[in-house]
Amino acid sequence: MSNGNVLILGAGIGGLATAIALSGAGYGTTVIEIQPSMHSSVYGVGIIQAPNQLRALDAIGCARQCVEQGYPAKFMNRVYDRDGNLVRTVPGPKIPGHDFPAMNGITRPRLHAILTEKARSAGVVIEYDKTITDIKQFDDRVEVGLTDGSTRTVDLLVGADGVRSVVRNHVYDVPPEPRYTGKSVLRINIPRLPEMDAIVRQEGRNANGDRVGVGMVPLAEDLGYLFVNIVHDRSVRPSTDELREMLKRELAGFGGPSGVVRDRYVDTGEEIVLRPEEWVLGPAPWHKGRVVLIGDAVHAVTPNTAQGAAQAVEDGIVLAECLSGGRPVEQALTAYTGRRYERCKLVVDYGYKARRWEFHPTPDFDPQEMGIRMRQSLVEPI
Structure with a gap:
């Protein structure tokens, strides 16, 4: 009933x-x-x-x-510096009585x-x-x-x-x-890199001096996605080609996993998603x-x-x-x-x-x- x-x-x-x-x-x-x-x-x-x-x-x-x-x-x-050197590994929280993964x-x-x-x-x-x-x-x-x-x-x-x-x-x-933080997120599907056995994080600054946060998330044995937090005027709506150039520009100067993605996978046919942070x-x-x-x-x-x-x-x-x-x-x-x-x-x-x-x-x-x-x-x- x-x-x-x-x-x-x-x-x-x-x-x-x-x-x-x-x-x-x-x-x-x-x-x-x-x-x-x-x-x-x-x-x-x-x-x-x-x-x-x-x-x-x-x-x-x-x-x-x-x-x-x-x-x-x-x-x-797993946290890397801008050049791609591993800095530290962060364990996830454990819930007593459960065997859930860290992520x-x-x-x-x-x-x-x-x-x-x-x-x-x-x-x-x-x-x-x-x-x-x-x-x-x-x-x-x-x-x-x-x-x-x-x-x-x-x-x-x-x-x-x-x-x-x-x-x-x-x-x-x-x-x-809703309030805008001043930052937006670029996301793109990528093959899972060997380093991506957890969330990979790197941080640096772009040519304008803005802080750029990069992350890579494993989704399956052969699949993951990259996200990049960027300072962005949300009234600007870039085209697909502009998004690819934007992503490569934000990743310029990064070594390690972020550099690999920039050089190998940004120009693929994968869709790049841009979303404001609110x-x-x-x-x-x-x-x-x-x-x-x-x-x-x-x-x-x-x-x-x-x-x-x-x-x-x-x-x-x-x-x-x-x-x-x-x-x-x-x-x-x-x-x-x-x-x-x-x-x-x-x-x-x-x-x-x-x-x-x-x-x-x-x-x-x-x-x-x-x-x-x-x-x-x-x-x-x-």
């Missing part, structure tokens, strides 16, 4: 994970996605799965497949396929090529208008629609706006009536945390747990924010402060040390 009907806007990682968790808790769950198919709804090239994300995925029965289809690493990072890299299409298959097997309905046009709240229900002309009446609406969330406008009288943190509570937010819709984090998807999956687990306690909806949703707010704020704060430090370094903030502390704190239960 269903505990109620839930509509989730957004078939991304957080939306699908939440759907699986809610279905397991006895809710009839439907996911609405604006993109026309699963494939077109996948953004980016790959994803870093820290142990806390794997723990959350394990709660909905998806962690094992992710590790089997990804690249489980024994270490979190698992996986392609986003593989992860979405795992989550989509699990959701459908759990009875979740996924509808593509439509989105929300109208939301009306009542004491006992939410009426949602869709672009296909239909109206859905549900017990709960979940906004899992990302940093540009439209559902956020129905939770806050004055919705918080962050947002909505004030508590993260709901209004029977409309609630999860993931980037309410706490978008910068990619230097490697925690965006992890925190969204954790949201879904906690939301399902809070709704399963037999409490009234208002109390359950208040409890959800109460369990999530400080944990997510910790991650958001670290991400944008580390980026701010890169523009204006101060001796009272060590981004590497603070990053280790942040990751270690996430070992604590959700």
